[in-house]
Amino acid sequence: MAGSKLRLACPCLFGLESILNYEIKHIGGENITVTDGKVSFDGNVSVLARANLCLATAERVFIELTSFRAESFEALFQGVFAVPWENYIGITDVFPVKGHSLKSKLESIPACQSIIKKAVVERLKSKYNITYFEETGTLYQIQFALHRNIARIYLDTTGVGLHKRGYRRKSNAAPIKETLAAGIADLARIKPDSLVCDPMCGSGTLLIESAFKACHIAPGIRRKFAAQSWPLVPEEIWTEERNQALAEIEKHSSFRAIGSDLDPESVLLTNENAAKAGVASRISVSRSDVAKFTPPENAVTICNPPYGERMLETKQAEELYKKLGEQLHPSAANPCVIISPHEEFEKFFGRKADKRRKLYNGMIKCQLYMYFK
Ligand SMILES: C[S@@+](CC[C@H](N)C(=O)[O-])C[C@H]1O[C@@H](n2cnc3c(N)ncnc32)[C@H](O)[C@@H]1O
8 A cells, every 4th residue: 555645635824825835836735626624636645745844834744544425424424334444444543534515415524433433434344344443553533524515434544633733832812823934934935044033022932933944843843643544644754754755955055044022031932942843053142223224235124013903902912013013124135924814914013015925824814914125
């Protein structure tokens, strides 16, 4: 089975699909299809391992096992029963079910979960000739998605979400998700020789993800994945892919990053997280008010200022946007990219963005305001 093609699917944050599409092409994904919040593609188990290790904007890597129309529980049962589960799940393995339903007749999640579980159990009973599953072994998380009555059934190869890179065990009050920060670093056009500044760096996520992008560091290189304990993906595949990812690190890039924050705790946190991420030598951090910040020549400024509803009152946030505008003066030599949910950000910042992109920070609808001129 190791050489055969699998259908893989990666969910992502809304707004990052085109970046993920590009990343998937780069790691060798084929027959790519992009839908809202998801990119699907073909690949063998090497591509599966590479996807987990290298994709910066994917939330997870699923194997898509089947898709079919399911307007009744009977159809759902039969569609799931038809999957050759015995090729994946062993006699003692654990196989919980979770998922969601949108605009579909089968809308009860618990009912769908128990039908799917029953279908897998019946299939495995018929293959293994047993009646009781102890479920003490390796985890195979089954995931379903019902959308407009089409059921898609997946196995989650990732385990803990891919945004958990392993460097951010602690964070400040309002950290940005690592996968979103990676998408922003991409949209800010970070290159191996970039100089990046974040004058409100919090726990340092934007700086660390920029360093990963600039130095071609695979974001998952320091962590484990669920499929590492699956016979489907042999140990040597993981070793090969890890070694390849390590060989691709741009050790001689001139990338540097400068972070600052008013909060001394955030300065400590950024230093700590950068060290855990293995990029401390690239990033320097100090305590400073954004009101005193001037970007060095040819620096790209990336920034996630506080949101009125989460950290400061809206009025204070607006004051900060004004301050940012006064300090940054974006130009071709000093581009800047700022994420904010404030509809009138540009008014306070004092300039219309050259480009905008709608992005979601969790459930909060934001805009990325990009100034390249
Ligand atoms: C939304 S958080 C940034 C989160 C960061 N992107 C991360 O991933 O952790 C905003 C940060 O702005 C900082 N901040 C607020 N007012 C500031 C000011 N006047 N000057 C500098 N930093 C400030 C806060 O301390 C906080 O760390």
